[in-house]
Amino acid sequence: MADWMEQVREEARKLLQEGYDGVLGFRFRAGQIGPYLFRTPEEIDHLEVDTRIPTQMPPLFSQIQEGVPKYNLAKTLRLILRKRPDMRIGAVLRGCEVRAIRALQEKGEIDASNLKIINLVCPPEQAAICNCEKPSYDVFKCTGCWSCIEACPEDAITRINVCPILSPSEYNEGLSYRKAIYIKYPQGVPLKAVRDAETCLKITGKLDCKGCERVCQAEAIFHDDEEKIEELNVGSVILAPGFRSFDPKAFDVYLYSNHPNVITSLEFERLLAASGPTMGHVVRLSDHKEPKKIAWFQCVGSRDINRCDNGYCSAVCCMYAIKQAVIAKEHVGKDLDTAIFFMDMRTHGKDFERYYEKAREEHGVRFIRSRVHSVEVVSGTDQLEITYVTDDGSVSQERFDLVVLSVGLEITDEIRDLAKRIGVELNQNGFCNFSAFKPVATNRPGVYVCGAFQGPKDIPQSVMEASAAAADAGALLSPVRGSLIKEREFPPQVNVVNEPPRVGVFICHCGINIAGMVDVQAVKDFAKTLPYVEYVADNLYTCSQDTQALMREAIKEHNLNRVVVAACTPRTHEPLFQETLEAAGLNKYLFEMANIRNQDSWVHDDPEAATKKAKDLVRMAVAKAALLKPLDEPELSVNQEALVVGGGVAGMTAAKSLADQGFKVHLVERSSRLGGAALKLNSAWTGEKVEDFVRELVSDVEAHPNISIYLSSEIESVDGFVGNFRTVIKNGAGSKEINHGVAILAVGGKEYKPTEYGYGTDPRILTHLEMDELLKNGDARIKDAKCVVFIQCVGSREPERPYCSRVCCTHTLVSALEIKEKNPECSVFVLYRDMRSYGEREELYQKAREKGVIFIRFDRDRKPIVSSENGSIKIEVVDHVLQRPVALTPDLLVLASAIVPGDFEKIAQFFKVPLNEDGFFVEAHAKLRPVDFATDGVYVCGLAHYPKSIDESIAQAKAAAARAVTVLSKETVRFAGTVAVTDQRLCSSCGTCVNICPFSAPSFNDKGKAEVNPALCKGCGLCVASCRSGAIQLLGFDDAEIFSMIECA
Amino acid sequence: MKRLVLTKDELTAWVRRMTEGVRVFAPVAVGDYDEFRLVDSDQADLIRWSYQNTRLSPKGLFHPQAERMFKFSTSKEDPEWNILKEVPKDFSPRVIVGMRPCDAAALKIMDVNFDTPEYKDPWWVRRREATTIVGLACTSPSSTCFCTSVNSGPFDTKGLDVLLVPLGDGRFLLDVVSERGEELCQQFGPGGKEADSEAIATYEGLKKKAEAALVPIGDLSPLKERDMLEFFNSPIWDEVQFACINCGVCTYLCPTCWCFDIQDEVYESEGCRLRLWDSCMFPLFTLHGSGHNPRAEKLQRVRQRFMHKLKYYVDKYGQGVACVGCGRCVQFCPVNIDIREVIRLMLVQCECAV
């Protein structure tokens, strides 16, 4: 090998001696291997030839996809040859690289006449890895498949070719690499490159590399930029530092550090992602082949005080593991065997239980209740054998291709440090201390907390808390609201109606991003010939400040009344250009973009085809532009008062939050007193007594000058839309109309009255709330009880109510502990299906077991049987450990009965908001908009949304208030101009639009014709496309405009 | 002028000879009905000499359902851009063989519109000039026919150059009724024998019998005599219009409906100006650019159609009604609106008024 390597180096030295300007090859620098242009014979000593197993590289770097070799020098060579065709250089190339160069030459991309190739024959092992059939330089005929270049990871992740540094990509969990100057991830907004100060050769002073600076035409890179410390004066601080996923390296029995086929769930997440290192292709890392069997181990770094200190449940892992298993089956195929090893399946979130059922029943994901002991390598294979104990105590073994560790959430030392500096108290797990009644407040006034820093939680819960923290901060800062806002001023709009179109076309080079592939001059010449085009310009960067000024001048000078920009994408840049139009006195809707970068120059490699496409795109945009009409953005005043429906904890909290933020609130409660379901609750899971809190909250609300309370009142009708609702409420005294800008629906939920387990036949059989009553009153029956049994999932997780009621397991634990505290001699049994003490509630579970509470698990098809025997209650259940029937005769039987929604039909219709199959309200987006409705100005919180604990209800109520304030804090609300409008003459009154609009924007007017309320319309165009008589048009995307584009395509 | 008797073979041979010199159009079966089509010498056998009526009238041969009038270029690079240029058409001599007298009479009515001293429609006039018409008498009119009530008849020669009369025994009497017909016979000798008195007697008998088979509607002169507004404001239209679905069957099948629309179509950089049939039954017929429609209601449209044929035309041209009694609309109106019934209603109304 060494001889062979030396031979290559000798060849290279010879070339340099012959007067070649350089030789391209590989070199290790700063611990990284990368392309290097060797300039002197001395440097050649560092020329690396065998780069097969670059140990410094992340595992997936060298072979991202089958058939793709490692770093392909052809790309670098192409850059050099194109930039410096005058240079005479040599290159040490493998067969695939040579073929790529030949292909580039054939396409006229480069001139390789001055290139001298030193051919390498890849060793057979390398050829095998690459699936290369032509490792030898004897075969030069490129198939033209381009996969060698196309699939290069460099291409997929970043375009910054010049930087020689490679580091594991954080975004891809180290499964691919990035440069020292890189774009964090392709969906990033704004899409900007960042430099890694730790590896950049220039910054670290290792080398005076200025590669990026040289190629950046926007001159955006300042190497001498320095870190600055800024001081901000703020009235409030919100802490959302997040979490770190648990690092399972310490778990040596799982072989995470030793075997490539044991990965964390986050790494697996990247494998599943379309934007990940394998583009969504699921592979095991040992050989990059598709696995046939995958196992997930739950509770890695959670619910574990033996191997780590994380006694809590991470709350999210069960659900994400199920999701990963289902998606993996979608990606790999139905035959993929997926098994999830778990202790308790915790799918307590909204709609999660259904997903779990579906994964098991429809997708065939296997669920195995066991904590896996260890993983061993099956020698001679890449497979892993796991050993686990099943329910019945037998030991099983099974082999898998890939093991995914469902790692938990934990708080890092940096975060603990941050908390210390700020003076915020943390609990033993490192999560922020809080009260169930102030879920986002810290011990330090003005400092709020949200997200996983407050406790392990999923996205919807985090988003709710984030809004809740904003609401609390907003209440604190409400006196100074709006004091830092600067209003932008625009000149009056020029009236262009009835003017013939005069289109200005601005074509962007985007540095070389467009101009490197598209012949901008040709597109410019072409644009001049198009109808109605009066002015055409090309700009290096059309989005730059000075181009905006030029554009404004051109609009004035040439009297342009429509503008087309051919550049990047309207999704990021339309608002910028629209603002320029407004600054020039043009209506912003007189603008159209041609996407000649993202959808053209960046995705094609044939300049001629790309230029042709750019011309077509410009012609289409000009054709549409000529038809564009100025659109109004109607502005309506906002009634800055709120309606809160429901006077429970959620409703009162929302009302109080709004009132504290300075807004008038009308609080409507159906019953004769405030308090709702919480009036019956004993204590929160944190141990705090609910009664005192509710009493205080009620008196705060009653005393609040901004809150009007309507008791024993119901809603009779609702009219209007965001900013301008009119609601009639009715009580015994009569009706009253309330005008309000927003509404919060906090209509609560109720305890399910069981029909099972003998409830109602015996006074000793209670529900949770009934037990709470006993506990609150210090009822003697508790002190006297010798045995108390809890039965879980009463009315939940059943075919007729297939959701988990979320709170009952914790409620049972809280009650059981209190019973144990009041009567330590009492034996307490909990009959359960899965203990769902998620998050830090897990500690209650732990404590209960410590205190001697006995937990017996049953399956849905083997439920406990409750009967009456000699005047006592008899319960028969099969013990899951002993596998034998057990009979219990408790003094009290507590049924953990479900939380069910009220009858929300009417109120849902009033506010035009949807209910799900279970009867709870459906939010606009389960994860990202958990308190909003699709209908603007209406929000949901509390049990009406889904069963939840009191702290979660409070957080959600505050979140709803924060969302409502986004409307209330403005005096006017402005609607988009791109809305649907109807032509009354053409309307056939068929009602399709009225029926299908998800936002209830169309309605019949008094003539029976459809009309669209622009305040409700979101501009989706569904009604337009569904209207047979063509009576509806979508402004900005009307039929004529779309037809004109079709015609010009 | 001369009258000849031809056997069917002789007749076919005559038409075949014509096809070799001029374009010949004749009724042929198209699916389950008959239509006028260009026939070549091989197709002369296929001519249907005993058809009832073509589904579509032969007016389309003179006034096509759609025809390109002009072409133009919209490309600025074309030196003649935006200049209308007439689309070249074949106006060479042609013969239409086998046209029923009612359809020929209809052409005379259409002339009133397209060929006037003030305006001569170039396409109509040139097609009329190029055409010689060999008619085919109706020896057994349909039960929906009423030509004798509307200034025509089963043996009417109005608008014809030659009339063929099937004599019932396989032979045809060929009656040359115009100079054009004479010229046709000179150009293409029909052969056959001079008609003898027996043939002529048969011809007269068939004519009488055919005329007798047609049920008269009544005296139409009140249509002329009564005031237009009395018809216009009459309550009968409410009843007449109810069933109407405003389709274009009556107008498109009618041999005398001449209304047309002008449309421009553009295809990338060139286009053409088209003329196409329109129908007063369509709401768009009278729709103004403003959106206003003076005949927005079905009643107004139905009334227009009948009033135009039976009153406005009568008043304006003094040549009777603009209907030849071919019965197509009677038979094919999907909802059985029967023009004979409408005429009767109008007449009854007149009687009442008198």
Next chain:
Amino acid sequence: MFDYTEKIREIARRLLQEKKVDGIIGFKKGTIPMMNQPVFITSPDRVELLHWDSWCGVNLANYLPKREGRIGIVAKGCDTRSIVVLSQENQVQRDQLYIIGVPCRGMLDRRKVWEVVGSTDVKGIEEGNGKVRVWGNGFDLKLERSELLQNNCVICVHRNPVVFDELVADEVEEQSVDRYGDIRNIEAMSSDEKWNLFQEIFSRCIRCYACRNACPFCYCPQCFVDESRPQWVGKTIDRTDTLTFHLLRAFHMAGRCTDCGACERACPVGIPVRLLTKKLEKDVKELYGYEAGVQLDERPPLDTYKPDDPEDFIK
């Protein structure tokens, strides 16, 4: 079926006398054989005009959209299904109607008669005991009624009214038939064969819009072919424009068409336009399990969706 006439008159007379309705939509005897005319009777002394026989193929629901007041309507099974669709689509209110339901053994097709007798000039026709006697110039034939049914009636599965206030006779037996044999045959063809077939079929079209206007569901104030901004469908008998019209017209019938056959019946040139609407009917049934005009409180299939609708065709 002929005794229906008396019953219809009797009901109509009663309704008008009792002022339960402002008028009755029914048929009056046609002026020519094998045709009847829709008529609106508003006075009890005119009920004698009402008539019923096997030539009442016109779908009277076509006269309902936007009609005000209380209306009595004589309706066959298919017509009542159209009424259901029209009330779903807000064109008429159910409680505005008094539906005189006619259990139907199928309407007859005069094209079939013409074909058998070899002439379109039929002077008279009579019906009894499942036979039809037809006569004219040079013919006098007795035909099987079942041979002369309209094509849609042959495969009708809702011969009895689905909604009604009163029936003129006892319900007739429903048929169980394969409705889509012809559609499946076409589906099995190659693209080329399909294209040639439909090119041939629509080459006859004269764009008279009788098919459209005979349909109770073509009540739009302006049809898409008449759109002017942009005017995207040419108005001539150009093949592409003609096919465009037929395709979109059929698509607009998706989930609404009750296969009453009015379109095909009205066509003056005999185009089997139901080949398109039936294809859509079949797909709607197979994909979404929906049958048009059967349930008053259901939404038409394009006005609704199920999250798990079939989507095999979507990548």
Next chain:
Amino acid sequence: MAEWEPKILAFLCNWCSYGAADLAGVSRLKQPPNIRIIRIPCSGRMNPKFILQALRKGADGVWVSGCHPGDCHYIEGNYYARRKFALFKNLLEYVGIEPERLHFSWISSAEATKFAAVAKDVVESVKKVGPSSRLIKREAEVE
């Protein structure tokens, strides 16, 4: 003679598939240059007549793409659209439009690779059936 290249019209919803097309650009995922994209707010905006008109105007293929079911920016536009597309595609194929010309997909804004793959797939599929000859609106076929 140069090899025939099809012209394909793609109607992409603004929020998902158009975003995916943009992201494919950011990720430099190469695609055939035959596709012309028209941005519409939602696949629910897609009127079947746009497909007809695209074919009439000579497009060799039509591709409509929206958000995955459940992910519609406008909540349920794509669900309604799905029914329209299914029926209309079937109808067009039924009268003889080659199935290879009509394509539908759900592509989220993160699925740049799927976008590029489907784009390739669409072009290849259209290439297989050659230039479009059906339903093209040319100069009116009349006298």
